[in-house]
Amino acid sequence: MKAFGYVSAKDVAHAVALLGEHGAKAKILAGGTDLLVELKHAVHNPEIIVDISRLSELKTIAVADDGLHIGALATHGDIMNSSIIRDMFPAMVDAAHSIGAAQTRNLGTLGGNLVTCVPSMDSGPALIALEALVTVASSAGRRQMPLGELFVSPRKTSLKPGDLLVDIVIAKQNLSKPAAFEKFGLRKGQALALVNVGAAFFIDKGNFLCPRIALGAVAPTVIRAPKAEAYLEGRKISAEAMAEAGRIAATEAKPISDFRASADYRRDLVAVLVKRALASAQARAAAKQKELAA
Amino acid sequence: MTDVTMTINGQTRSASVPPETTLLQLLRENFNLTGAKLGCDVGDCGACTVIVDGQAVNSCLMLAGQADGRQVLTIEGLASREHLHPIQKAFENSGALQCGFCGPGVLLSAKALLDDNLDPSTQEIRDALSGNLCRCTGYTKMIEAVQEAARLLREESRTQLTHARPEVATP
Ligand SMILES: Cc1cc2nc3c(=O)[nH]c(=O)nc-3n(C[C@H](O)[C@H](O)[C@H](O)COP(=O)(O)OP(=O)(O)OC[C@H]3O[C@@H](n4cnc5c(N)ncnc54)[C@H](O)[C@@H]3O)c2cc1C
Ligand code: FES
Ligand code: FES
Numbered sequence: 001m002k003a004f005g006y007v008s009a010k011d012v013a014h015a016v017a018l019l020g021e022h023g024a025k026a027k028i029l030a031g032g033t034d035l036l037v038e039l040k041h042a043v044h045n046p047e048i049i050v051d052i053s054r055l056s057e058l059k060t061i062a063v064a065d066d067g068l069h070i071g072a073l074a075t076h077g078d079i080m081n082s083s084i085i086r087d088m089f090p091a092m093v094d095a096a097h098s099i100g101a102a103q104t105r106n107l108g109t110l111g112g113n114l115v116t117c118v119p120s121m122d123s124g125p126a127l128i129a130l131e132a133l134v135t136v137a138s139s140a141g142r143r144q145m146p147l148g149e150l151f152v153s154p155r156k157t158s159l160k161p162g163d164l165l166v167d168i169v170i171a172k173q174n175l176s177k178p179a180a181f182e183k184f185g186l187r188k189g190q191a192l193a194l195v196n197v198g199a200a201f202f203i204d205k206g207n208f209l210c211p212r213i214a215l216g217a218v219a220p221t222v223i224r225a226p227k228a229e230a231y232l233e234g235r236k237i238s239a240e241a242m243a244e245a246g247r248i249a250a251t252e253a254k255p256i257s258d259f260r261a262s263a264d265y266r267r268d269l270v271a272v273l274v275k276r277a278l279a280s281a282q283a284r285a286a287a288k289q290k291e292l293a294a
Numbered sequence: 295m296t297d298v299t300m301t302i303n304g305q306t307r308s309a310s311v312p313p314e315t316t317l318l319q320l321l322r323e324n325f326n327l328t329g330a331k332l333g334c335d336v337g338d339c340g341a342c343t344v345i346v347d348g349q350a351v352n353s354c355l356m357l358a359g360q361a362d363g364r365q366v367l368t369i370e371g372l373a374s375r376e377h378l379h380p381i382q383k384a385f386e387n388s389g390a391l392q393c394g395f396c397g398p399g400v401l402l403s404a405k406a407l408l409d410d411n412l413d414p415s416t417q418e419i420r421d422a423l424s425g426n427l428c429r430c431t432g433y434t435k436m437i438e439a440v441q442e443a444a445r446l447l448r449e450e451s452r453t454q455l456t457h458a459r460p461e462v463a464t465p
Pocket of ligand 1: 031107164
C-alpha cells in the first residue's frame, strides 16, 4: 500500500469535522474489507484515512418512533446476531449471512457494503424492497434520503466528500412487511452473487398489497422491477402469479455477460429467484400469523 | 507513524509503525509471530486468520491501527509448553492437515466457533471454515477434527479440570 496518514475518529462529530477538513483527500475506513483491497491495488490514493471503526454510536440497532435504525457500522455478524433484526427483519439476516465468510462478516459493515455501490452487494436488495432510508451527516448537518438515491452507478454513490453515512432506517409502516432475500452464487460460501433478489409485500385478504421487488447484479446498481410489481398489485396470491412475476422481472433485468455467468443465465436466475423470494416471504407471513394466533 | 499497543496472546505489546501497516505485517515483522501466513493478501484465503476481541478476522485486511487497544490471539497463543490445545490435539489425531500452511487460520476459525458453540452441527462447522482455503486436504478430515475437538472440550468443561490449562504460552 502507498503511504497515507491515519487518524482514528473519537466520535461522530470528530469524524465529520475531520472529513470536512480534508474533503476529497480523505477516505473513510469502516471495516476495511473493501477499502484495504482497493488501497492495495492503488484504486484510491488518499492522503489520509479517517478510521471510524471505533464509533460505537454507529453500531446500535434499535427501534425508535419512526422505525428501525441500523447503525452504519453494524457488521454483518452483528446483524445476524441481533435479536431485533432476527425477529423483525429475517430477510436481512439471510442477506448478511450470505456475505463472504465469517472473517469478512466480522469486520465488514452494512454502511461499507452500501457505499461500495457494487451491483452485486448483498445488503441492497432486501433494503430496497423495504424502501429503506439512509441518514447522512456532514458539516452542513444531517439529511435523509431513500437508499435508492444513494446508488448512482457501479462504485459511485451520490455521497460528496465530507459525507458520512450514519444509519439505515426502515420506516415503521414497513417493519411488519413480510420480506425475503435470495442469492445465487457459484459456491455456498465466499462467493459474490450472480443474481440476488429482495421481495416484500403486504397481504390484503389473500391479495398482494404494495409488492416490491429488487434485483441485484443484473444492472449498474440494485434496481426495482416495476412491471412485475404492477402485475402483482391487488392480484390473488398464488404460485402461478409468483412465477409470472418472476418471468416479467427477468425482462426488466439488464444483465451483462462476464466470466462468472452469461446474461441469459442471469435472466433465468432472476425468474427463479423472484419466484422463490415471493414464496419465502409468503411462508414467513404464514409462520408469523401462526405464531401470533398461538 | 501510528503508535499501537495491544494485548497479543495475553502479553501487552507496543510498536510504532507506518499507518499503512496491516495487522498481519505487524504480527509477522514487528513481533516475529509468523504463525499467521500471508496467502492471497485480499481476504479470500484465510491463511492470515487471527482472533481479535473474540472474533475471527483476516489480519491482512485490518490496519495495525484498527487493532490498537484490542485483544489479539494468534496460533502461537493456543498451546502451552506442556499441552497442545484440544483443537490441536484433535487435528493431530485425525490427520486433518497435510502441508499445514492453512492450519493456523483453520484452527483459529475453529476456535472462534467453539468458543461460542461447543456442539456445532456439520453445517455450522462448514460455515465457520468457509473462509479458509486448503489446497491439500479436501476438508473432510478437518470437519471431523472440529467435531472431535468439540467433544474433547465438552468433556473438559464437564469434568471441570482443576489443573486448568493455561490459555497462553509463555515465550
Ligand atoms: C473475501 C471477501 C468476500 C466478500 N464477499 C462479499 C459478498 O459475498 N457480498 C457482498 O456484498 N460483499 C462482499 N465483500 C465486500 C465487502 O466485504 C463488503 O462490501 C463489506 O460490507 C464492506 O464493508 P466495510 O465496512 O469493510 O467497508 P470499508 O472497506 O471500510 O469501506 C468501503 C467503502 O465505503 C466507504 N465507507 C464505509 N463506511 C462508510 C460510511 N459510514 N459513510 C461513508 N462512506 C463509508 C469507504 O470509504 C469505502 O470507500 C467481500 C469482501 C471480501 C474481502
Ligand atoms: S492472506 Fe489474508 S485472507 Fe488470504
Ligand atoms: S494442509 Fe496444505 S493448504 Fe491446507
